[in-house]
Amino acid sequence: MLEYLMPPLIGAVIGYFTNYIAVKMLFRPRREVRLFGRRLPFTPGAIPKNKPRLARTIGQVVSDTFFTEENLTAQFMAPAAVRGAVDTLLELLNRTVEQDGLMLAGTEDKLEDLMMKTSDHVTEKILETARERDFPGMVADACVQGVKAKLQNSMLSLFLTEERLSQVRGQIEEEVNRKMDEEGPEMLQGEIDRALAGLCDRSPLDLAASFGVSExxxxxxxxxxYGEVVRSGVSALIRQLDVSGMIETKINEMRVEEMEDLVMTVMKKELSLIVNLGAVIGFLLGMVNLLF
Known part of the structure; x- marks a missing residue:
């Protein structure tokens, strides 16, 4: 009986350990072994020895197969992705201006300082624009034209000479300039502060609704x-990103131990199946050997 059992059992043991050693030799030995100054065959293991070539090949395959413009665009434009992006943006737009400002500023003191600077800047720009557009001159001209129209058919129109009207216009313009310089900043800033305070309690969606724009x-x-950004952005992203180079660099930077752990984590069951299959094939070959 032992004579008939030994060939299949020996075949199973040989098949098992042969495949086991073959799997281990993918990563072992991790460094080349030298004897009398000569490198021993099959050292280092297959993956450590060919690591640069594998890194380059994997990077190229991933880049050419998966990170294509068509694939990325399809992923970003999938209904679920579009819906998620739109919902996220709407959620952000539903936050009040004060909440967003606090998130950007960090603290309430910084937010208050930001609001004050905004108010000062807007006030300064309004006054600067008013001077550039000659607002005092326009007010003076309007006043003079109004006086002339009112007194056109009265006795007083006889006393309104062009010289007199020019003097009146100059006095009005000077007074408007003085008011703008002395009272304009305080008056404008108070109104702007109130407007900003009102805006802080509202969200961009509320503001859009006030202009008749629905959600x-x-x-x-x-x-x-979103669709326009994706279509134009994916192409630019692929041109800017060297996916193949990044993957190649990352794999080359990994230690052999890390690569082995990664492969074993992903393919542990498959590699174990190969080892066990070696035992099965060895057993079957031992059974066949009994026929001869």
Whole structure:
């Protein structure tokens, strides 16, 4: 009986350990072994020895197969992705201006300082624009024209000579300039502060609704904008990103131990199946050997 059992059992043991050693030799030995100054065959293991070539090949395959413009665009434009992006943006737009400002500023003191600087800047720009557009001169001209129109058919029109009207215009313009310089900043800043305070309690969606824009219109607009950004952005992203180079560099930077752990984590069952299959094939070959 032992004579008939030994060949299949020996075949199973040889097949098992042969495949086991073959799997281990993918990573072992991790460094080349030298004897009398000569490198021993099959050292280092297959993967450590060919690591640069494998890194380059994997990077190229991943880049050419998966990170294509068509694949990335399809992923970003999938209905679930579009819906998620639009919902996220709408959620952000539903936050109040104060909440967003606090998130950007970090603290309430910094937010208050930011609001004050904004108010000062807007006030300064309004006054600067008013001077550039000659607002005092326009007010003076309007006043003079109004006086002339009112007194056109009265006795007083006889005393309104061009010289007199020019003097009046100059006095009005000078007074408007003085008011703008002395009272304009305080007056404008108070109104701007009140306007900013009112805006802080509202969200961009509320502001859009006040102009007659519904949430659905905002959603549709964001969807169109998202599609345009994806279509133009993916192409630019692929041109800027060297996916193949990044993967190659990352694999080359990994230690052999890390690569072995990674492969074993992903393919442990498959490699164990190969080892066990060696035992099965060895057993079957031992059984066949009994026929001869």
């Amino acid at each position: 659905q219109q905002v959603r549709d607009g964001i969807s169109r904008l």
